[in-house]
Amino acid sequence: MVDPVQPGAPTPPKLAVEHLSVRFGAKTALDDVSFEVRDQEIYAIIGPAGGGKTTLLRCLNRTINLQSAAVVSGCVRIDGVDNRTIRPEPDVRRRVGMVAPLPVGLPMSIYDNVAFAPRMSGVRDRTVLDAKVETCLRQAALWDEVKDRLDQLGTRLSGGQQQRLTIARALSHDPEILCLDEFSIAVDPVTTMRIEEVLRELRSDMTIVLVTNLTQQARRLAGRTAFFLQGKLIEVGETEALFEHAADDRTRAYVQGEFG
Numbered sequence: 372m373v374d375p376v377q378p379g380a381p382t383p384p385k386l387a388v389e390h391l392s393v394r395f396g397a398k399t400a401l402d403d404v405s406f407e408v409r410d411q412e413i414y415a416i417i418g419p420a421g422g423g424k425t426t427l428l429r430c431l432n433r434t435i436n437l438q439s440a441a442v443v444s445g446c447v448r449i450d451g452v453d454n455r456t457i458r459p460e461p462d463v464r465r466r467v468g469m470v471a472p473l474p475v476g477l478p479m480s481i482y483d484n485v486a487f488a489p490r491m492s493g494v495r496d497r498t499v500l501d502a503k504v505e506t507c508l509r510q511a512a513l514w515d516e517v518k519d520r521l522d523q524l525g526t527r528l529s530g531g532q533q534q535r536l537t538i539a540r541a542l543s544h545d546p547e548i549l550c551l552d553e554f555s556i557a558v559d560p561v562t563t564m565r566i567e568e569v570l571r572e573l574r575s576d577m578t579i580v581l582v583t584n585l586t587q588q589a590r591r592l593a594g595r596t597a598f599f600l601q602g603k604l605i606e607v608g609e610t611e612a613l614f615e616h617a618a619d620d621r622t623r624a625y626v627q628g629e630f631g
């Protein structure tokens with residue numbers, strides 16, 4: 372059952388989360404969360420551990436389905452279309468890319484890591500694959516470091532390089548929305564800054580949802596920031612306004628680093 376966008380209707384937001392709740396048994400991980408993300412926006416999600424940030428990202432690309440214990444209500448729309456109606460279902464994962472906190476390298480060469488998705492979608496022409504691999508590695512600011520050793524195992528790269536390889540792989544699906552879950556948890560500050568630069572450049576091509584435990588990272592990158600606490604969206608606002616004049620005491624305490 373597809374619910375198409377009506378002709379003549381105003382353009383829907385790139386991403387709309389509507390009354391989304393997720394329970395794991397008696398535990399409520401997300402509690403009636405609603406917000407919208409605009410096209411070509413970097414939207415940051417901040418908040419203490421256990422607040423539901425990762426669960427939310429899993430709802431965006433529907434990997435939440437893989438967790439049989441999860442009971443989900445409400446919906447997520449991409450360009451106005453309920454993501455449960457998108458067929459074939461793996462298309463949701465292609466359109467909503469995901470970068471996990473720790474690099475997840477496939478046990479194959481650097482080249483094959485990035486060529487994997489295009490090959491799966493039927494690309495066989497070596498010239499096309501070469502160009503795709505180069506573009507994605509360049510976009511992830513990794514090309515110069517690996518261009519002479521594309522046949523080397525991806526898992527032999529440094530942690531920071533592997534995280535950029537993960538980003539290159541996410542980009543190889545041509546995502547419309549790129550989600551990153553605390554990407555800098557295992558990378559050094561210099562790599563973090565390089566990836567931040569990458570995200571600024573990618574913004575003109577896609578929408579970015581950035582879950583970060585570094586509040587200053589949200590401040591450096593995001594147009595708007597949402598603060599999550601214990602499964603609830605407490606407050607969302609233009610990033611500078613949220614950091615300077617949060618409406619809610621709990622948001623203010625968190626962004627000022629006073630949260631226990």
Ligand SMILES: Nc1ncnc2c1ncn2[C@@H]1O[C@H](COP(=O)(O)OP(=O)(O)OP(=O)(O)O)[C@@H](O)[C@H]1O
Nearest residue numbers: 395398400419420421422423424425426427438440
């Ligand atoms: N598969 C699961 N089974 C049971 N409970 C879960 C499961 N996944 C998440 N939870 C619970 O849901 C809540 C939200 O978890 P989630 O991982 O989304 O939080 P988070 O904001 O990403 O935290 P962190 O900052 O530590 O990554 C937590 O209480 C967690 O224990």
Ligand SMILES: [Mg+2]
Nearest residue numbers: 424425426552
């Ligand atoms: Mg998390």
